[in-house]
Amino acid sequence: MPALCSNKGFCMMCRFRTVAIQAIGTSGEGTNVGSSRSFNPSSITSNLKNIAKSLRLGRQEDAHEFLRYSIDAFQRAALYGTDPKLPHSVKETTWVHKLFGGRLRSRVTCNVCKHPSDTFDSILDLSIDVRDRSSVRDALRLLLPSTCCPDQTSINAKNARNTSSLLSNLRSTMHHKF
Structure with a gap:
Protein backbone atom coordinates (compact mmCIF):
# COMPACT_ATOMS: atom_id res chain seq x y z
CA MET A 1 0.00 0.00 0.00
CA PRO A 2 1.23 3.51 -0.73
CA ALA A 3 2.36 5.54 2.27
CA LEU A 4 -0.41 8.07 1.66
CA CYS A 5 -3.19 5.53 2.24
CA SER A 6 -4.69 5.54 5.73
CA ASN A 7 -6.69 2.35 5.18
CA LYS A 8 -5.42 -0.31 7.57
CA GLY A 9 -7.13 -3.19 5.74
CA PHE A 10 -7.86 -3.99 2.12
CA CYS A 11 -7.90 -0.92 -0.14
CA MET A 12 -9.14 -1.45 -3.68
CA MET A 13 -7.56 1.80 -4.86
CA CYS A 14 -4.12 0.71 -3.63
CA ARG A 15 -4.49 -2.77 -5.13
CA PHE A 16 -5.66 -1.38 -8.45
CA ARG A 17 -2.78 1.10 -8.46
CA THR A 18 -0.36 -1.82 -8.05
CA VAL A 19 -1.93 -3.64 -11.01
CA ALA A 20 -1.86 -0.48 -13.14
CA ILE A 21 1.84 0.02 -12.41
CA GLN A 22 2.48 -3.61 -13.36
CA ALA A 23 0.54 -3.13 -16.58
CA ILE A 24 2.20 0.08 -17.76
CA GLY A 25 5.57 -0.17 -16.06
CA THR A 26 7.05 1.81 -13.22
CA SER A 27 8.29 4.60 -15.47
CA GLY A 28 4.72 5.51 -16.38
CA GLU A 29 5.70 5.60 -20.03
CA GLY A 30 4.04 2.35 -20.98
CA THR A 31 7.19 0.25 -20.91
CA ASN A 32 5.12 -2.95 -20.92
CA VAL A 33 2.80 -1.81 -23.70
CA GLY A 34 3.39 -3.90 -26.78
CA SER A 35 5.73 -6.25 -24.99
CA SER A 36 5.04 -9.95 -24.75
CA ARG A 37 5.62 -9.89 -21.01
CA SER A 38 2.60 -10.91 -18.98
CA PHE A 39 1.93 -10.45 -15.30
CA ASN A 40 -0.36 -11.83 -12.65
CA PRO A 41 -2.68 -9.23 -11.10
CA SER A 42 -2.32 -11.09 -7.79
CA SER A 43 -2.89 -8.00 -5.67
CA ILE A 44 -6.48 -8.18 -6.97
CA THR A 45 -6.98 -11.92 -7.50
CA SER A 46 -5.67 -12.81 -4.05
CA ASN A 47 -8.21 -10.42 -2.52
CA LEU A 48 -11.40 -11.40 -4.32
CA LYS A 49 -13.22 -12.09 -1.04
CA ASN A 50 -12.41 -8.53 0.06
CA ILE A 51 -14.02 -7.23 -3.12
CA ALA A 52 -17.11 -9.43 -2.75
CA LYS A 53 -17.78 -12.43 -0.53
CA SER A 54 -19.22 -14.43 -3.47
CA LEU A 55 -16.15 -14.11 -5.72
CA ARG A 56 -13.76 -17.08 -5.82
CA LEU A 57 -10.48 -17.56 -7.69
CA GLY A 58 -10.77 -20.13 -10.48
CA ARG A 59 -14.55 -19.90 -10.69
CA GLN A 60 -16.21 -18.43 -13.74
CA GLU A 61 -17.61 -15.04 -12.88
CA ASP A 62 -19.53 -12.57 -14.95
CA ALA A 63 -17.32 -9.63 -16.01
CA HIS A 64 -20.14 -7.19 -15.29
CA GLU A 65 -20.57 -8.66 -11.81
CA PHE A 66 -16.83 -8.25 -11.12
CA LEU A 67 -16.94 -4.66 -12.40
CA ARG A 68 -19.91 -3.82 -10.15
CA TYR A 69 -18.25 -5.33 -7.08
CA SER A 70 -15.01 -3.51 -7.94
CA ILE A 71 -16.83 -0.18 -8.22
CA ASP A 72 -18.42 -0.83 -4.83
CA ALA A 73 -14.96 -1.66 -3.40
CA PHE A 74 -13.60 1.61 -4.85
CA GLN A 75 -16.48 3.44 -3.16
CA ARG A 76 -15.77 1.76 0.19
CA ALA A 77 -12.10 2.76 -0.15
CA ALA A 78 -13.04 6.33 -1.05
CA LEU A 79 -15.25 6.55 2.04
CA TYR A 80 -12.76 4.85 4.39
CA GLY A 81 -12.45 6.70 7.68
CA THR A 82 -15.65 8.69 7.24
CA ASP A 83 -18.77 8.41 9.36
CA PRO A 84 -20.82 5.43 8.10
CA LYS A 85 -23.96 7.49 8.71
CA LEU A 86 -23.00 10.14 6.16
CA PRO A 87 -25.98 11.35 4.14
CA HIS A 88 -26.24 9.86 0.65
CA SER A 89 -25.82 13.34 -0.79
CA VAL A 90 -22.31 13.47 0.71
CA LYS A 91 -21.46 9.89 -0.30
CA GLU A 92 -22.31 10.87 -3.87
CA THR A 93 -19.43 13.38 -3.96
CA THR A 94 -16.64 10.78 -4.20
CA TRP A 95 -14.58 10.37 -7.35
CA VAL A 96 -16.33 7.01 -7.81
CA HIS A 97 -19.73 8.67 -8.12
CA LYS A 98 -18.30 11.43 -10.29
CA LEU A 99 -16.92 8.83 -12.69
CA PHE A 100 -19.55 6.07 -12.62
Missing part, protein backbone atom coordinates in the same frame (compact mmCIF):
# COMPACT_ATOMS: atom_id res chain seq x y z
CA GLY A 101 -22.57 7.55 -10.87
CA GLY A 102 -25.75 9.16 -11.87
CA ARG A 103 -29.29 9.61 -10.70
CA LEU A 104 -32.29 7.75 -12.02
CA ARG A 105 -35.38 9.91 -12.07
CA SER A 106 -38.68 8.09 -12.00
CA ARG A 107 -41.64 10.27 -12.84
CA VAL A 108 -45.24 9.24 -12.41
CA THR A 109 -47.70 11.57 -14.12
CA CYS A 110 -51.41 11.31 -13.47
CA ASN A 111 -53.26 11.19 -16.78
CA VAL A 112 -56.26 12.99 -15.25
CA CYS A 113 -54.68 15.96 -13.50
CA LYS A 114 -51.26 15.78 -15.24
CA HIS A 115 -49.49 16.27 -11.90
CA PRO A 116 -45.97 14.78 -12.01
CA SER A 117 -44.38 13.10 -9.02
CA ASP A 118 -40.61 12.56 -9.19
CA THR A 119 -38.30 10.33 -7.19
CA PHE A 120 -34.53 10.26 -7.64
CA ASP A 121 -32.34 7.26 -6.93
CA SER A 122 -28.56 7.36 -6.84
CA ILE A 123 -27.04 4.71 -9.12
CA LEU A 124 -23.59 3.45 -10.02
CA ASP A 125 -24.95 1.04 -12.60
CA LEU A 126 -28.03 0.56 -14.72
CA SER A 127 -28.75 -2.88 -16.11
CA ILE A 128 -30.94 -3.01 -19.16
CA ASP A 129 -31.93 -5.96 -21.32
CA VAL A 130 -30.60 -5.32 -24.82
CA ARG A 131 -31.63 -8.64 -26.35
CA ASP A 132 -33.84 -8.23 -29.40
CA ARG A 133 -33.55 -4.44 -29.20
CA SER A 134 -32.43 -2.26 -32.07
CA SER A 135 -30.86 0.42 -29.85
CA VAL A 136 -30.07 1.35 -26.26
CA ARG A 137 -32.93 3.85 -26.42
CA ASP A 138 -35.28 1.01 -27.38
CA ALA A 139 -33.97 -1.07 -24.47
CA LEU A 140 -34.48 1.85 -22.08
CA ARG A 141 -38.14 1.94 -23.06
CA LEU A 142 -38.49 -1.29 -21.08
CA LEU A 143 -37.94 0.85 -17.99
CA LEU A 144 -41.09 2.79 -18.79
CA PRO A 145 -43.92 0.47 -17.79
CA SER A 146 -47.46 1.72 -17.35
CA THR A 147 -48.69 1.72 -13.78
CA CYS A 148 -52.06 2.36 -12.23
CA CYS A 149 -52.45 5.40 -10.05
CA PRO A 150 -55.15 4.66 -7.40
CA ASP A 151 -57.64 7.32 -6.32
CA GLN A 152 -56.01 7.97 -2.94
CA THR A 153 -52.60 8.77 -4.46
CA SER A 154 -53.92 10.84 -7.31
CA ILE A 155 -53.29 14.46 -6.40
CA ASN A 156 -55.86 16.91 -7.83
CA ALA A 157 -57.87 14.10 -9.41
CA LYS A 158 -60.75 14.00 -6.94
CA ASN A 159 -63.37 13.84 -9.68
CA ALA A 160 -61.98 10.71 -11.29
CA ARG A 161 -64.35 7.78 -10.79
CA ASN A 162 -62.34 4.73 -11.76
CA THR A 163 -58.70 3.85 -11.59
CA SER A 164 -58.47 2.93 -15.26
CA SER A 165 -58.90 6.62 -16.07
CA LEU A 166 -55.95 7.36 -13.79
CA LEU A 167 -53.46 5.29 -15.73
CA SER A 168 -50.05 6.85 -15.24
CA ASN A 169 -46.82 6.56 -17.13
CA LEU A 170 -43.66 5.87 -15.23
CA ARG A 171 -40.85 7.65 -16.99
CA SER A 172 -37.26 7.13 -16.05
CA THR A 173 -34.38 9.30 -17.10
CA MET A 174 -30.71 9.08 -16.20
CA HIS A 175 -28.75 12.10 -15.09
CA HIS A 176 -24.96 11.97 -15.02
CA LYS A 177 -23.13 14.62 -13.01
CA PHE A 178 -19.85 15.92 -14.42
Whole structure:
Protein backbone atom coordinates (compact mmCIF):
# COMPACT_ATOMS: atom_id res chain seq x y z
CA MET A 1 0.00 0.00 0.00
CA PRO A 2 1.23 3.51 -0.73
CA ALA A 3 2.36 5.54 2.27
CA LEU A 4 -0.41 8.07 1.66
CA CYS A 5 -3.19 5.53 2.24
CA SER A 6 -4.69 5.54 5.73
CA ASN A 7 -6.69 2.35 5.18
CA LYS A 8 -5.42 -0.31 7.57
CA GLY A 9 -7.13 -3.19 5.74
CA PHE A 10 -7.86 -3.99 2.12
CA CYS A 11 -7.90 -0.92 -0.14
CA MET A 12 -9.14 -1.45 -3.68
CA MET A 13 -7.56 1.80 -4.86
CA CYS A 14 -4.12 0.71 -3.63
CA ARG A 15 -4.49 -2.77 -5.13
CA PHE A 16 -5.66 -1.38 -8.45
CA ARG A 17 -2.78 1.10 -8.46
CA THR A 18 -0.36 -1.82 -8.05
CA VAL A 19 -1.93 -3.64 -11.01
CA ALA A 20 -1.86 -0.48 -13.14
CA ILE A 21 1.84 0.02 -12.41
CA GLN A 22 2.48 -3.61 -13.36
CA ALA A 23 0.54 -3.13 -16.58
CA ILE A 24 2.20 0.08 -17.76
CA GLY A 25 5.57 -0.17 -16.06
CA THR A 26 7.05 1.81 -13.22
CA SER A 27 8.29 4.60 -15.47
CA GLY A 28 4.72 5.51 -16.38
CA GLU A 29 5.70 5.60 -20.03
CA GLY A 30 4.04 2.35 -20.98
CA THR A 31 7.19 0.25 -20.91
CA ASN A 32 5.12 -2.95 -20.92
CA VAL A 33 2.80 -1.81 -23.70
CA GLY A 34 3.39 -3.90 -26.78
CA SER A 35 5.73 -6.25 -24.99
CA SER A 36 5.04 -9.95 -24.75
CA ARG A 37 5.62 -9.89 -21.01
CA SER A 38 2.60 -10.91 -18.98
CA PHE A 39 1.93 -10.45 -15.30
CA ASN A 40 -0.36 -11.83 -12.65
CA PRO A 41 -2.68 -9.23 -11.10
CA SER A 42 -2.32 -11.09 -7.79
CA SER A 43 -2.89 -8.00 -5.67
CA ILE A 44 -6.48 -8.18 -6.97
CA THR A 45 -6.98 -11.92 -7.50
CA SER A 46 -5.67 -12.81 -4.05
CA ASN A 47 -8.21 -10.42 -2.52
CA LEU A 48 -11.40 -11.40 -4.32
CA LYS A 49 -13.22 -12.09 -1.04
CA ASN A 50 -12.41 -8.53 0.06
CA ILE A 51 -14.02 -7.23 -3.12
CA ALA A 52 -17.11 -9.43 -2.75
CA LYS A 53 -17.78 -12.43 -0.53
CA SER A 54 -19.22 -14.43 -3.47
CA LEU A 55 -16.15 -14.11 -5.72
CA ARG A 56 -13.76 -17.08 -5.82
CA LEU A 57 -10.48 -17.56 -7.69
CA GLY A 58 -10.77 -20.13 -10.48
CA ARG A 59 -14.55 -19.90 -10.69
CA GLN A 60 -16.21 -18.43 -13.74
CA GLU A 61 -17.61 -15.04 -12.88
CA ASP A 62 -19.53 -12.57 -14.95
CA ALA A 63 -17.32 -9.63 -16.01
CA HIS A 64 -20.14 -7.19 -15.29
CA GLU A 65 -20.57 -8.66 -11.81
CA PHE A 66 -16.83 -8.25 -11.12
CA LEU A 67 -16.94 -4.66 -12.40
CA ARG A 68 -19.91 -3.82 -10.15
CA TYR A 69 -18.25 -5.33 -7.08
CA SER A 70 -15.01 -3.51 -7.94
CA ILE A 71 -16.83 -0.18 -8.22
CA ASP A 72 -18.42 -0.83 -4.83
CA ALA A 73 -14.96 -1.66 -3.40
CA PHE A 74 -13.60 1.61 -4.85
CA GLN A 75 -16.48 3.44 -3.16
CA ARG A 76 -15.77 1.76 0.19
CA ALA A 77 -12.10 2.76 -0.15
CA ALA A 78 -13.04 6.33 -1.05
CA LEU A 79 -15.25 6.55 2.04
CA TYR A 80 -12.76 4.85 4.39
CA GLY A 81 -12.45 6.70 7.68
CA THR A 82 -15.65 8.69 7.24
CA ASP A 83 -18.77 8.41 9.36
CA PRO A 84 -20.82 5.43 8.10
CA LYS A 85 -23.96 7.49 8.71
CA LEU A 86 -23.00 10.14 6.16
CA PRO A 87 -25.98 11.35 4.14
CA HIS A 88 -26.24 9.86 0.65
CA SER A 89 -25.82 13.34 -0.79
CA VAL A 90 -22.31 13.47 0.71
CA LYS A 91 -21.46 9.89 -0.30
CA GLU A 92 -22.31 10.87 -3.87
CA THR A 93 -19.43 13.38 -3.96
CA THR A 94 -16.64 10.78 -4.20
CA TRP A 95 -14.58 10.37 -7.35
CA VAL A 96 -16.33 7.01 -7.81
CA HIS A 97 -19.73 8.67 -8.12
CA LYS A 98 -18.30 11.43 -10.29
CA LEU A 99 -16.92 8.83 -12.69
CA PHE A 100 -19.55 6.07 -12.62
CA GLY A 101 -22.57 7.55 -10.87
CA GLY A 102 -25.75 9.16 -11.87
CA ARG A 103 -29.29 9.61 -10.70
CA LEU A 104 -32.29 7.75 -12.02
CA ARG A 105 -35.38 9.91 -12.07
CA SER A 106 -38.68 8.09 -12.00
CA ARG A 107 -41.64 10.27 -12.84
CA VAL A 108 -45.24 9.24 -12.41
CA THR A 109 -47.70 11.57 -14.12
CA CYS A 110 -51.41 11.31 -13.47
CA ASN A 111 -53.26 11.19 -16.78
CA VAL A 112 -56.26 12.99 -15.25
CA CYS A 113 -54.68 15.96 -13.50
CA LYS A 114 -51.26 15.78 -15.24
CA HIS A 115 -49.49 16.27 -11.90
CA PRO A 116 -45.97 14.78 -12.01
CA SER A 117 -44.38 13.10 -9.02
CA ASP A 118 -40.61 12.56 -9.19
CA THR A 119 -38.30 10.33 -7.19
CA PHE A 120 -34.53 10.26 -7.64
CA ASP A 121 -32.34 7.26 -6.93
CA SER A 122 -28.56 7.36 -6.84
CA ILE A 123 -27.04 4.71 -9.12
CA LEU A 124 -23.59 3.45 -10.02
CA ASP A 125 -24.95 1.04 -12.60
CA LEU A 126 -28.03 0.56 -14.72
CA SER A 127 -28.75 -2.88 -16.11
CA ILE A 128 -30.94 -3.01 -19.16
CA ASP A 129 -31.93 -5.96 -21.32
CA VAL A 130 -30.60 -5.32 -24.82
CA ARG A 131 -31.63 -8.64 -26.35
CA ASP A 132 -33.84 -8.23 -29.40
CA ARG A 133 -33.55 -4.44 -29.20
CA SER A 134 -32.43 -2.26 -32.07
CA SER A 135 -30.86 0.42 -29.85
CA VAL A 136 -30.07 1.35 -26.26
CA ARG A 137 -32.93 3.85 -26.42
CA ASP A 138 -35.28 1.01 -27.38
CA ALA A 139 -33.97 -1.07 -24.47
CA LEU A 140 -34.48 1.85 -22.08
CA ARG A 141 -38.14 1.94 -23.06
CA LEU A 142 -38.49 -1.29 -21.08
CA LEU A 143 -37.94 0.85 -17.99
CA LEU A 144 -41.09 2.79 -18.79
CA PRO A 145 -43.92 0.47 -17.79
CA SER A 146 -47.46 1.72 -17.35
CA THR A 147 -48.69 1.72 -13.78
CA CYS A 148 -52.06 2.36 -12.23
CA CYS A 149 -52.45 5.40 -10.05
CA PRO A 150 -55.15 4.66 -7.40
CA ASP A 151 -57.64 7.32 -6.32
CA GLN A 152 -56.01 7.97 -2.94
CA THR A 153 -52.60 8.77 -4.46
CA SER A 154 -53.92 10.84 -7.31
CA ILE A 155 -53.29 14.46 -6.40
CA ASN A 156 -55.86 16.91 -7.83
CA ALA A 157 -57.87 14.10 -9.41
CA LYS A 158 -60.75 14.00 -6.94
CA ASN A 159 -63.37 13.84 -9.68
CA ALA A 160 -61.98 10.71 -11.29
CA ARG A 161 -64.35 7.78 -10.79
CA ASN A 162 -62.34 4.73 -11.76
CA THR A 163 -58.70 3.85 -11.59
CA SER A 164 -58.47 2.93 -15.26
CA SER A 165 -58.90 6.62 -16.07
CA LEU A 166 -55.95 7.36 -13.79
CA LEU A 167 -53.46 5.29 -15.73
CA SER A 168 -50.05 6.85 -15.24
CA ASN A 169 -46.82 6.56 -17.13
CA LEU A 170 -43.66 5.87 -15.23
CA ARG A 171 -40.85 7.65 -16.99
CA SER A 172 -37.26 7.13 -16.05
CA THR A 173 -34.38 9.30 -17.10
CA MET A 174 -30.71 9.08 -16.20
CA HIS A 175 -28.75 12.10 -15.09
CA HIS A 176 -24.96 11.97 -15.02
CA LYS A 177 -23.13 14.62 -13.01
CA PHE A 178 -19.85 15.92 -14.42
